[in-house]
Amino acid sequence: xxxxxxxxLSQAGVMGINRRNADYVLKYNKRHLYPxxxxxxxxxxxxxxxxxxxxxxxxIIDTEKDFDKFDSIVAEHRxxxxxxxxxxxxxxxxxxxxxxxxxxKTVGGKIISRDEIGHHISSILSGLYSLGGHRDRVLIExxxxxxxxxxxxxxxxxxxxxxxxxxxxxVMAMLRLPTRQSGxxxxxxxxxxxxxxDLATGITLKGTWLNKIISKHPDTxxxxxxxxxxxxxxxxxxxxxxxxxxxxxxxxxxLVLDQDQGPLILELNARxxxxxxxxxxxxxxxxxxxxxxxxxxxxxxxxxxxxEERVAFSQKHFAKLPDAPLSSDEAxxxxx
Amino acid sequence: xxxINLHLKILxxxxxxxxxxxxxxxxxxxxxxxxxxxxxxxxxxxxxxxFRATPGTPIKAQFFIPPLNQDYVSLNESFISNxxxxxxNNQAGNRRVTWSSxxxxxxxxxxxxxxxxxxxxxxxxKAAPPPAPQPIQLEGPEQVAADALINPIRQxxxxxxxxxxxxxxxxxxxxxxxxxxxxxxxxxxxxxxxVIELLLSNARIPLELVxxxxxxxxxxxxxxxxxxxxxxxxxxxFHPETGQQGIPDNRxxxxxxxxxxxxxxxxxxxSVTLTVxxxxxxxxxxxxxxxxxxxxxxxxYSLYGLxxxxxxxxxVMIMIPVGVLVILILxxxxxxxxxxxxxxxxxxxxxxETELGxxxxxxxxxxxxxxxxxxxxxxxxxxxxxRLSIVLTFVVLLIAAISLFxxxxxxxxxxxxxxxxxxxxxxxxxxxxxxxxxxxxxxSLKTALGTLIAATLAHLLMTIPELTYFVFTFPAVLxxxxxxxxxxxxxxxxxxxxxxxxxxxxxx
Numbered sequence: 001x002x003x004x005x006x007x008x009l010s011q012a013g014v015m016g017i018n019r020r021n022a023d024y025v026l027k028y029n030k031r032h033l034y035p036x037x038x039x040x041x042x043x044x045x046x047x048x049x050x051x052x053x054x055x056x057x058x059x060i061i062d063t064e065k066d067f068d069k070f071d072s073i074v075a076e077h078r079x080x081x082x083x084x085x086x087x088x089x090x091x092x093x094x095x096x097x098x099x100x101x102x103x104x105k106t107v108g109g110k111i112i113s114r115d116e117i118g119h120h121i122s123s124i125l126s127g128l129y130s131l132g133g134h135r136d137r138v139l140i141e142x143x144x145x146x147x148x149x150x151x152x153x154x155x156x157x158x159x160x161x162x163x164x165x166x167x168x169x170x171v172m173a174m175l176r177l178p179t180r181q182s183g184x185x186x187x188x189x190x191x192x193x194x195x196x197x198d199l200a201t202g203i204t205l206k207g208t209w210l211n212k213i214i215s216k217h218p219d220t221x222x223x224x225x226x227x228x229x230x231x232x233x234x235x236x237x238x239x240x241x242x243x244x245x246x247x248x249x250x251x252x253x254x255l256v257l258d259q260d261q262g263p264l265i266l267e268l269n270a271r272x273x274x275x276x277x278x279x280x281x282x283x284x285x286x287x288x289x290x291x292x293x294x295x296x297x298x299x300x301x302x303x304x305x306x307x308e309e310r311v312a313f314s315q316k317h318f319a320k321l322p323d324a325p326l327s328s329d330e331a332x333x334x335x336x
Numbered sequence: 337x338x339x340i341n342l343h344l345k346i347l348x349x350x351x352x353x354x355x356x357x358x359x360x361x362x363x364x365x366x367x368x369x370x371x372x373x374x375x376x377x378x379x380x381x382x383x384x385x386x387f388r389a390t391p392g393t394p395i396k397a398q399f400f401i402p403p404l405n406q407d408y409v410s411l412n413e414s415f416i417s418n419x420x421x422x423x424x425n426n427q428a429g430n431r432r433v434t435w436s437s438x439x440x441x442x443x444x445x446x447x448x449x450x451x452x453x454x455x456x457x458x459x460x461x462k463a464a465p466p467p468a469p470q471p472i473q474l475e476g477p478e479q480v481a482a483d484a485l486i487n488p489i490r491q492x493x494x495x496x497x498x499x500x501x502x503x504x505x506x507x508x509x510x511x512x513x514x515x516x517x518x519x520x521x522x523x524x525x526x527x528x529x530x531v532i533e534l535l536l537s538n539a540r541i542p543l544e545l546v547x548x549x550x551x552x553x554x555x556x557x558x559x560x561x562x563x564x565x566x567x568x569x570x571x572x573x574f575h576p577e578t579g580q581q582g583i584p585d586n587r588x589x590x591x592x593x594x595x596x597x598x599x600x601x602x603x604x605x606x607s608v609t610l611t612v613x614x615x616x617x618x619x620x621x622x623x624x625x626x627x628x629x630x631x632x633x634x635x636x637y638s639l640y641g642l643x644x645x646x647x648x649x650x651x652v653m654i655m656i657p658v659g660v661l662v663i664l665i666l667x668x669x670x671x672x673x674x675x676x677x678x679x680x681x682x683x684x685x686x687x688x689e690t691e692l693g694x695x696x697x698x699x700x701x702x703x704x705x706x707x708x709x710x711x712x713x714x715x716x717x718x719x720x721x722x723r724l725s726i727v728l729t730f731v732v733l734l735i736a737a738i739s740l741f742x743x744x745x746x747x748x749x750x751x752x753x754x755x756x757x758x759x760x761x762x763x764x765x766x767x768x769x770x771x772x773x774x775x776x777x778x779x780s781l782k783t784a785l786g787t788l789i790a791a792t793l794a795h796l797l798m799t800i801p802e803l804t805y806f807v808f809t810f811p812a813v814l815x816x817x818x819x820x821x822x823x824x825x826x827x828x829x830x831x832x833x834x835x836x837x838x839x840x841x842x843x844x
Binding site for chain 2 (some may be wrong): 002005006010016018022023119123126127128189190207211212213277278283
């Protein structure tokens with residue numbers, strides 16, 4: 001019975017953790033480059049230097065004493081996000097949506113005092129949320145307002161888009177939608193929904209929720225498939241250019257779609273998860289092998305491809321919808 | 337990548353073959369027992385010499401004893417003889433003990449005991465080949481009879497081997513007149529052997545009479561006579577009566593030549609009783625015994641050469657890789673979630689002190705109480721280091737309390753929890769609570785359970801006495817383990833849990 005599943009999975013080119021670690025993470029990601037992705041401040045600095053869009057950084061707090069700076073950092077902003085620089089999985093993030101009589105109001109509607117924020121920042125600094133418990137830094141940044149398109153298929157929180165890139169070639173994409181169960185967080189292991197995205201058109205496919213395949217949002221009951229994401233090519237280019245930015249060959253790029261600023265890069269992940277395959281109902285190994293063959297071919301010819309060319313390659317070869325490319329109107333009509 | 341894979345394959349092959357070769361060498365060449373309770377045969381040969389002393393005359397009893405250059409190792413040799421001088425000398429390949437006494441009266445009893453074992457005997461220098469014999473001079477009719485026998489034998493044989501067997505066959509045909517004449521009435525094996533020796537000496541073929549004893553549990557036995565000759569390469573053994581070639585394995589040469597076992601001066605009515613008895617001894621003890629006796633480096637360079645105290649420590653330590661292997665398999669092949677990589681192994685080591693049932697119970701209780709304290713501390717919003725210190729102190733107090741109560745209740749077993757590493761418990765509690773916060777209670781319970789299962793499995797495997805003995809005695813098997821770990825390092829297949837996780841993808 002196991003053997004049958006095994007064969008079916010390997011036929012479908014599904015990537016397992018062992019293969020991801022051995023063939024991609026270990027092979028393409030040099031350890032000394034990890035700080036760039038593990039520290040969100042470094043990622044942001046690199047991105048800004050490369051002219052890539054990221055949520056604006058309001059300020060950094062790196063010692064307990066620096067907390068005095070907090071007021072001046074947020075003085076001009078009614079809403080902002082407090083994040084550990086080295087956090088993982090969305091832990092330790094507080095999103096302030098508004099102010100209320102000298103207090104702060106989170107997205108969830110909870111009122112918290114300045115002291116509570118102070119304690120939270122001190123926890124972050126002591127390394128509570130960082131990988132391996134190192135001392136950490138706190139960054140305070142622009143709060144993303146999710147695009148209206150997500151209103152019907154998301155519950156609170158900010159949906160994000162994860163695109164996995166191999167050597168700068170986008171190989172698979174997924175839209176992550178927060179649910180009531182995930183508490184507004186876009187993390188699959190906390191109960192968020194992952195929805196596959198067609199690389200060629202940016203139209204959503206079926207979704208996965210707790211390792212099951214679904215097609216409706218459990219909270220809003222609206223269909224999650226067939227939604228055209230706006231500015232899809234912008235997403236693809238941002239993701240593809242993260243290779244030059246980080247130097248890492250196998251990464252998951254997390255992006256958000258801001259109502260005003262369009263696609264922004266949130267963070268990079270050097271060990272992106274594998275549930276994206278369930279969301280896309282496709283295996284990563286097959287696609288990665290195709291990119292690797294293409295790279296070998298290019299190497300023989302002695303040339304390298306630009307981000308545009310890489311995106312074009314991915315869109316040509318990894319289109320999931322049979323009649324792609326469709327214009328967004330047609331796509332919506334056919335799925336209606 | 338290709339070259340790395342080849343490199344890895346070669347490394348794995350080298351490690352596996354090294355491990356197998358070293359272990360094989362230990363088992364097959366050094367003969368180290370594979371299991372701890374393997375036993376081995378030990379033979380003790382007892383000779384009792386009795387005679388009546390002739391009053392007023394010095395006594396000199398000369399008695400052959402087995403040479404030690406055989407396929408056996410002597411563990412112990414003893415002479416029990418009150419008031420007798422004992423003197424051993426070698427002559428013509430034989431060993432001979434001379435018991436002597438100025439005067440004695442009445443029945444005298446002398447004992448000789450030799451304890452032998454076949455295990456751990458090393459390649460010994462073989463007995464030297466006998467010199468080419470001078471033809472034994474015969475006269476008149478005997479010469480004629482001998483010639484009459486030798487000529488057809490020479491015609492019917494091709495080499496020494498066939499010559500001897502043909503001679504034995506003819507000499508045993510006692511209806512033959514020539515043989516009858518040469519035997520001169522005697523029909524014992526000794527007589528026949530003498531005639532065979534005579535005929536062969538005329539053909540200038542060397543022959544030796546060997547008196548052997550059977551290594552069997554017997555009441556008493558008389559030495560069995562065999563003949564042997566050297567064909568330039570090896571010894572050929574023949575039975576003087578049946579002509580059977582090749583000596584059975586359980587025969588031990590006692591002495592060679594035609595002299596009697598005992599020659600006695602100053603005594604009469606002598607008798608010799610030989611008994612062979614067999615017992616078994618733990619092979620490992622035997623190995624140590626022979627090491628002392630024969631100064632072989634057999635166990636000198638193994639972990640058994642360490643002081644006893646260190647041996648105990650190494651017996652635990654050398655099993656840690658086995659425990660780690662369990663975790664490796666559970667995580668990378670099965671996909672079970674555990675707390676950290678080596679925490680389960682450390683917990684498994686702690687179980688050694690407490691026994692499994694108690695260990696699991698105490699671990700669960702202390703972790704559960706620690707977790708509740710940790711969640712209470714969470715409300716106080718403390719910094720990490722002070723919080724960890726508080727949990728650790730709490731764990732210490734908890735252990736002390738448990739020990740005290742269990743002592744009062746008469747449960748001495750729980751006392752040993754004091755050896756349960758407190759830091760491991762504290763870190764377990766801390767990490768579990770972080771998992772709880774970040775991934776939820778269900779996930780942290782799953783992780784805790786996975787850790788406990790992994791620790792239990794590792795503990796059970798690490799404490800199998802046979803396995804511990806095997807790894808301790810043949811540490812080279814760890815090289816095979818390393819090879820497996822190396823292979824696991826490049827394992828790219830699915831984990832068992834992934835087959836479940838990605839099941840939805842097989843439907844299409």
